[in-house]
Amino acid sequence: MNRRLSTSCLMSLVLLGGCSLEPKYEKPEAPIDQQWPASSASDCCSAKQAFDKDWHGFVLDERLRQLIDLSLKNNRSLRQFEAGVEEARAGYAGAESGLFPSIGLNTYAGRSKFPSQVRTQGGGVSSGSTANTFQAGGGFTSYELDLFGRIRSQRNAAGARFEATEADYQTARLALIGEVASTWLSLKANQNLLDLAQNTYQSQDHYGQLLHKSYNLGSSAQIDVHQADAQANTAAVQINTYRMQVAQDMNALRVLVGQPVPVGLLPTGVLGEQLATADVPAGLPSSLIARRPDIMAAEALLRATNADIGAARSAYFPTFSLTSAVGGLTGDFSRLLSAPAEFWSVALAGSLTLIDGGARKAQVDASHARFDGQAAAYEATVQNAFREAANALNARQEMLTQVDYQKRLVADYQAAYRQSRLRFEAGLDSYFSTMDAQRSLFDAQQKLTQMELAREINQVDLYKALGGGWSQSVKVANR
Incomplete structure (x- = not known):
């Protein structure tokens, strides 16, 4: 009877070992349109030209490639x-290691001396003696049986956070x-x-200088000289401004x-004559942003x-821990591994919290609230990604x-x-007309150069908004 009861209990534990209290995960629907807004779309390319370049394919200038490397x-x-x-x-x-027992070895060697003239339990008197004790064994201590999926859930959570990182x-x-x-x-x-x-x-x-000479000869008015000097000084101020901006860009690149x-690896030539980055094809589906790493x-x-x-949720259910040991114990080292010295033990312990003042319910409620908050964060991330990509696509057409x-x-x-x-x-016109x-x-x-810069940076922004051609999947932790 006892044997059948033990077998039934063991089978029950084995069956419970497959339990999981995690809710069935369903990925939220992306709260965005399936297509870009009309102002962002273009008929120049078809969706079959799916943008699938890594950054080496996107960056065309070899110097810039080496700098990025x-x-x-x-x-x-x-x-x-x-x-x-x-x-x-x-x-x-570390979280996954909790699914497996920690097995260890231990050894002990000791020598003891007992005093003489000490009464023993049998009523006699000890004459004084020495004794040796040798022990060697191994086993595992407090191995938690994951019957209700607590450790597996913690492992899954750690794996997902690893993916997020x-x-x-x-x-x-x-x-x-x-x-x-x-x-x-820039x-x-x-x-x-x-x-x-x-x-x-x-x-x-x-x-x-020509006007100064002309003025000295009496052929030009002084106002013409002042206007010419003012124009030259304005250009000199611009020179200092752009020198400062070049230095700032150099410092930023250095960092x-x-x-x-x-x-x-520094840039040369005129901006816009040869594009540093590849053109991102239009006509791409909005679902493409789903591969963005954020x-x-x-x-x-x-x-x-x-x-x-x-x-x-698993805190509502009992926890069971298994402890075992096997080895040898003897006073003669030569007999440590012999059958008479052999010992073993197996113990199963269980515990269940009955009253906790609502602590477990609070933990479950808090975990549900965190899930709802993260679901909103996920949807907000998708919406923001859609906005960035749509804005970049729309600006691309206007900038061209x-x-x-x-x-x-x-x-x-x-x-x-x-x-x-x-x-x-x-001598047919005044210097005012030429100066103007x-x-x-x-x-x-100046404005053309700034527009060319904005157009090329928009290409970079669009590349990032579409996930950067990032085709490497995140390493998924094995489950």
Whole structure:
């Protein structure tokens, strides 16, 4: 009877070992449209041209590629995220280890002397003696049987948080790539603007000197001289401004790359003549943003909070711990491993909290609230990602049109300035007309450079908004 009862209890424990108190996880529906807003769409490309480039395919300029490679190796902030991933990996391994018993070995050797003239339990008198004790054994202590899934739920939560940490690292990596590219492009634009300001200053200084000579000969009015000097000084101020911005961009790149920037990797040429990044095809489905690492991180944290509910629920059920030992115990070392010295023990202990003043209910309620909060955070992350991508797509179309019109405007001002300069040199027009034409040309050229910069940075922003062509899946912890 007792044997059948023990067998029944053991079978019951085995069957209970498959229980899980985690709620069935269902990923929330993304609260966004299936397609981009009409103003963000384009018919130039089909959705079949799915954007699936890693950053090497996106960045076309070889110098910028090498600079990004350096930043990924040396950036200190990214190293912090890498360390966080390793910490989360260790945390997951620690949580998973709870599913297995900790088995250990122990040994003991002792020698004891008993005093003489001490009465023994049998009523006799001890004559004094010495005794040896040798013990060796092994086993496991307080191995919790995960009958109601508490340890598995904790393992699942740690695994999901590990995934979230890996996705956070990918988010930081993507942000670093974008920041290096944007700063490098900004440096190139400011170098172009500095060159433009220097050329304008040289031209205005040249005509200013001619006016000074003409004024000394009595052929020009003093107001013309003052106007020419004012224009030259304005260009000189612009030179100092752009020099400062170039220096700031260099300092920013130095921090991002984590070392002095090699001269051979600095930008050259005119911004816009050759794009540094690949064009992102339009006509892409909005579901593409689901692969953004920040969305993956938010969804992984949602799964973690779901597992936390299962761990909290398990507190309502008893816990069972198993302890065992096996080994040898003898006074003669040579007989330590012999059958007469052999001993073993197995013990099963259980505990159940009956009254806790509502602590367990509070834990379950809190875990449900955390899940609801993380679900809202996940949906907000998806909505924000959709907004960023839609804005970048919409700006992309508008910026292409703006740059095209601005190029035409620059060409018109160049023709007007050229004709005005020829008329001034021929004595057919005043310097005021030439000065005004040059000022208009300078302003238009500055704005074109700024538009080209905004267009290229928009490409980088769109690349990040669509997940950066990040095709590597987060390492999913085995379950």
